[in-house]
Amino acid sequence: MKIIAVIAAYNEESRIAGSILDALPYVDAVVVVDDGGRDKTAEAAHAAGAYVLRHIVNRGQGAALQTGTTYALQNLGADVIVHFDADGQMKGSEIPMMVEPIANGEVDVVLGSRFLGKKAENMPTLRRIMIRLGVLFTISLSGIKVTDTHNGFRALSRKAAEQIHITLDRMAHASEILDLITAKRLRYVERPVTIFYSAETLAKGQSTLKAVATAKDILKKKMFGE
Amino acid sequence: MVFQILLTLFALFAIIKTIGQYRRSQVSKYWLVVFTLLWAAVVLVTAIPHLSDMLAGYVGIGRGADLILYCAVVVLTYAVYRSIVRDQKLSAEMTSLVRAVAINQAQAPETEKNI
Numbered sequence: 001m002k003i004i005a006v007i008a009a010y011n012e013e014s015r016i017a018g019s020i021l022d023a024l025p026y027v028d029a030v031v032v033v034d035d036g037g038r039d040k041t042a043e044a045a046h047a048a049g050a051y052v053l054r055h056i057v058n059r060g061q062g063a064a065l066q067t068g069t070t071y072a073l074q075n076l077g078a079d080v081i082v083h084f085d086a087d088g089q090m091k092g093s094e095i096p097m098m099v100e101p102i103a104n105g106e107v108d109v110v111l112g113s114r115f116l117g118k119k120a121e122n123m124p125t126l127r128r129i130m131i132r133l134g135v136l137f138t139i140s141l142s143g144i145k146v147t148d149t150h151n152g153f154r155a156l157s158r159k160a161a162e163q164i165h166i167t168l169d170r171m172a173h174a175s176e177i178l179d180l181i182t183a184k185r186l187r188y189v190e191r192p193v194t195i196f197y198s199a200e201t202l203a204k205g206q207s208t209l210k211a212v213a214t215a216k217d218i219l220k221k222k223m224f225g226e
Numbered sequence: 227m228v229f230q231i232l233l234t235l236f237a238l239f240a241i242i243k244t245i246g247q248y249r250r251s252q253v254s255k256y257w258l259v260v261f262t263l264l265w266a267a268v269v270l271v272t273a274i275p276h277l278s279d280m281l282a283g284y285v286g287i288g289r290g291a292d293l294i295l296y297c298a299v300v301v302l303t304y305a306v307y308r309s310i311v312r313d314q315k316l317s318a319e320m321t322s323l324v325r326a327v328a329i330n331q332a333q334a335p336e337t338e339k340n341i
Contacts, residue, residue, distance in 0.1 A: 029335075033328065042333075049335045053328040059321050067325045071332060169321055 003027045003099055004078040008064035009045065009086035011037040017048035022092035023084050024049060031072050032086070033064040041086075051076070062173025066166040073161055081156045090153050091194050098155040101189050108160035108186040111146060112153030112193035123197050130211055137215060138175045141222055144182050146190055150174045153193045160186050172217035179221075230272045237265040 005023045009016050009032055020030045032045035036058035046052045053071055055064060065083055072078040080099050084090055090112075101107045114123070114131070131150060138149035152174070156164065164180045166173045181188050241262050248258040271278045271294065278290025287293045 036324075046333055046335065049337060051335060052333045054331065055324045055328055057320065057324050059324050063321045063325070067328050070325065071329050075329070075332065167318070169317070 001079045001103060002029075002077055003080045003082060003095070004072040004076055005030045005082045005084045005095070006065060006068035006072055007032045007045075007050070007084050007086050008035055008061045008068065009033065009037070009041045010035040010058065010061070010064075011039050011041060012086040013037075013039040013041045013044045015087040016041050016045050018088050019084065019086050019090075019092075020045060020048040020050045022088065022090075023082075023095060024092070026092050026095040027082060029072075029076055030084075031068045031076070033068040035059060035061065035064040060169035061171060062166045062176070063169035065173065069156075069161050069166075073158065078161070079158050081158075081161045083152055083154045083156075085152055089195050089197070091196075094153075094191075094193050095155075098153065098191055098193070101191075102155055102157045106187070107189045108157045109181055109188040110155040111148070111188060111190045112151040112195075113146065113148035113190045114151060114193065114195050115147040116190060116192035123195070127197070134211060134214075138178060138218070141218065142175065142179045142182055144178045146178065146188075148190070149178060151193065151195070153195070160184075168217055168221060170217060171214040172221065175214075175218045176221065233272045234269050237269045241265050 003026070005027045007016070007019060007023075007030060012019075016032065020032065023030050030050040031053065032041075032050040033053045033055060034042040034045065036055040042052050042054050051071070053067055055067065069081050069083075072081055080102050082095055082098060084092075084095070094112075098110045098112065101110050115135075131148070135147065135149045139145065154177070160181075163184045163186065164177055166176055168176045180186075244253060244258055244261045247253045248255065253261075271290070275290060278294055280290075282288065282290045282293035285293065287296070
């Protein structure tokens with residue numbers, strides 16, 4: 001069974017190698033999509049042993065994940081796609097645990113959650129509140145029962161990855177994926193994952209203001225469709 | 227009188243600009259005609275203000291200036307809407323294009339695992 005990790009990276013030259021090396025022991029290949037950044041992310045990713053794709057123009061995280069996923073399906077014959085991060089917030093050693101329910105044929109999608117018992121380290125209170133609000137917002141719109149709607153750690157079976165085509169290029173893709181899981185009647189399960197918040201990742205991460213733009217993208221899609 | 231002169235000068239400037247752009251094939255003949263007629267109408271209405279008042283009375287609006295304002299708002303709103311739609315379409319096409327180029331020029335690692 002071919003497991004491919006897909007990483008969307010934007011200006012991550014200092015962190016990307018760490019993420020790739022962290023994931024590589026647990027997958028057959030890592031695909032990095034450099035989303036039109038200005039630094040040497042692509043070179044660093046290549047040196048660390050990943051397949052490297054470059055967006056010549058920045059298109060957003062959703063678009064980059066879709067590019068990497070399409071490549072993994074079409075060109076690398078992936079059986080399982082794992083969406084992973086570029087900056088060391090996730091743990092590669094948790095990939096087998098995320099893939100297991102798919103390998104057993106129990107579900108099509110495994111979603112990482114920061115709110116299943118353990119595991120969000122150093123998460124600031126404001127971030128926690130914003131994420132909880134995001135969960136409420138998304139659940140009330142899509143009706144899917146999950147504890148964490150905007151966790152970037154997820155595993156998709158080939159079948160699921162083929163059916164989930166991300167069209168929201170920016171940050172609202174996480175909600176779009178949940179909607180597609182419901183719409184396509186895919187079987188899913190949540191697994192607790194460790195997400196580590198460092199000063200560095202917090203400095204560049206999702207601002208609270210950006211949440212508003214994301215909510216706007218989701219509402220637009222909800223009300224006006226494709 | 228000052229306003230009429232300024233507006234007429236601007237209209238002339240706009241028409242000349244459009245003709246120039248048409249010559250350089252930057253706008254189609256269709257838009258050349260539409261814009262020229264539009265600016266000509268603007269000059270006509272400013273030169274003979276009671277013309278628009280007559281027209282306004284005919285469609286049931288008090289003043290000619292109001293009629294022009296209403297028309298302008300409708301036309302501009304529609305133009306903005308069209309431009310938003312086109313922008314979204316372009317954005318989706320751009321993503322497809324960027325994706326195709328990325329996949330086409332993908333770089334495999336030097337040492338591949340068992341793949």
